[in-house]
Amino acid sequence: MKKFLAVLLALAMVFALAACGSGQQTPESTAAASDNGASNIKVGFIFLHDENSTYDLNFMNGAKEAAAALGLSDDQVMMKTNIPEGQECYEAAADLADAGCNIIFADSFGHEDYMIQAAKEYPDVQFCHSTGTKAHTEGLANYHNAFASIYEGRYLAGIAAGMKLNEMIENGEFTADEAKMGYVGAFTYAEVISGYTSFFLGARSVCPTVTMDVTFTGSWYDETAEKEAANTLIAGGCKLISQHADSMGAPTACESAGVPDVSYNGSTVDSCPNTFIVSSRIDWAPYYEYAITCVLNGEAIDTDWTGSLETGSVLLTEVNTKAAAAGTEEALQAAEEKLKSGELHVFDTSTFTVNGKPLTTFMADVDTDAAYTPDTEAISDGYFHESEYRSAPYFTVPIDGINLLDTKS
Numbered sequence: 001m002k003k004f005l006a007v008l009l010a011l012a013m014v015f016a017l018a019a020c021g022s023g024q025q026t027p028e029s030t031a032a033a034s035d036n037g038a039s040n041i042k043v044g045f046i047f048l049h050d051e052n053s054t055y056d057l058n059f060m061n062g063a064k065e066a067a068a069a070l071g072l073s074d075d076q077v078m079m080k081t082n083i084p085e086g087q088e089c090y091e092a093a094a095d096l097a098d099a100g101c102n103i104i105f106a107d108s109f110g111h112e113d114y115m116i117q118a119a120k121e122y123p124d125v126q127f128c129h130s131t132g133t134k135a136h137t138e139g140l141a142n143y144h145n146a147f148a149s150i151y152e153g154r155y156l157a158g159i160a161a162g163m164k165l166n167e168m169i170e171n172g173e174f175t176a177d178e179a180k181m182g183y184v185g186a187f188t189y190a191e192v193i194s195g196y197t198s199f200f201l202g203a204r205s206v207c208p209t210v211t212m213d214v215t216f217t218g219s220w221y222d223e224t225a226e227k228e229a230a231n232t233l234i235a236g237g238c239k240l241i242s243q244h245a246d247s248m249g250a251p252t253a254c255e256s257a258g259v260p261d262v263s264y265n266g267s268t269v270d271s272c273p274n275t276f277i278v279s280s281r282i283d284w285a286p287y288y289e290y291a292i293t294c295v296l297n298g299e300a301i302d303t304d305w306t307g308s309l310e311t312g313s314v315l316l317t318e319v320n321t322k323a324a325a326a327g328t329e330e331a332l333q334a335a336e337e338k339l340k341s342g343e344l345h346v347f348d349t350s351t352f353t354v355n356g357k358p359l360t361t362f363m364a365d366v367d368t369d370a371a372y373t374p375d376t377e378a379i380s381d382g383y384f385h386e387s388e389y390r391s392a393p394y395f396t397v398p399i400d401g402i403n404l405l406d407t408k409s
Contacts, residue, residue, distance in 0.1 A: 044096030048108035055246035062284030085110025093118035147391035148307035151198035153280030158202020182233025194393035223247035347384035
């Protein structure tokens with residue numbers, strides 16, 4: 001028995017550095033987790049909605065993939081769905097902790113304060129919150145934030161959108177000065193602003209005359225409101241629609257109207273075979289594997305973890321060649337390589353203006369407070385450094401070419 005324990009300890013020491021600290025998961029670290037007491041761990045997940053939400057389904061798929069990779073059985077994984085952004089989140093987290101979970105994940109921005117409340121009450125349990133902003137200022141050893149550079153994925157999706165607009169212009173469907181896109185957003189949060197701006201910049205990198213109208217629903221998931229918003233944008237002359245909202249409302253509106261669509265968090269090609277082009281998404285499996293492995297190895301989890309194209313955390317779905325412009329796949333591959341190498345920066349300040357002028361300085365709200373006070377210079381070396389000073393987006397610049405139709409919050 002002593003010899004067996006010594007072998008386990010040696011394995012843990014060999015693989016701990018690979019599994020933790022760097023935030024990158026490797027096959028070796030996964031193997032270490034399997035041999036390092038995985039049968040004794042319980043993992044809890046809190047989801048804002050259920051599998052009917054493309055957003056939450058993406059997280060659920062990541063959780064299942066990570067659990068399978070780590071060899072966790074069904075009774076070691078506990079999932080709570082349809083947990084609102086309120087006290088119900090704290091109650092769900094407390095229930096999971098009382099049930100023996102060693103690490104608990106939540107997936108929605110509004111869950112954060114309640115996850116922090118639970119972390120303070122259960123100091124021996126690790127709490128990991130996706131899309132949050134406060135871990136680096138809270139100073140809790142058992143509370144962590146995670147996000148990914150999804151703005152890079154949205155930029156790539158924007159390139160696909162711009163190429164489609166160019167094809168439609170070349171086919172005589174409208175003129176270059178009529179190249180207007182529409183975007184259905186949930187809230188006026190930095191995450192949404194960063195997302196629609198990066199999408200727009202990607203489109204404009206190949207279709208320089210494009211403009212974009214943005215409308216907000218005031219909800220992460222409201223199929224009726226999202227469908228109505230898309231229809232309103234289409235009626236207003238938008239030739240292509242994208243979204244940062246979680247239902248099938250906008251994609252189905254596009255399919256009905258025959259308007260090209262770039263969705264989010266997963267392919268909608270089965271329901272929208274004639275209009276779906278591509279989708280960007282965050283793959284949460286690498287983070288889940290990394291954080292769970294850290295718990296297995298007794299190592300600290302990064303306070304603020306940012307996934308990337310390199311970690312496999314930012315992905316595009318397969319391009320639907322039936323709807324996409326010719327050459328889209330090749331263009332996306334070329335742009336992705338430039339993003340990975342650092343040759344291309346999404347928020348290169350030479351590619352946009354604000355009120356007709358170049359932007360040379362911008363104080364971002366990185367250390368979030370109630371007043372959203374700007375505290376960090378985000379522009380240097382000719383570009384806005386998104387998701388580098390914390391994982392969650394903080395780009396809130398209102399650039400020229402994007403028209404906000406309303407500002408529901």
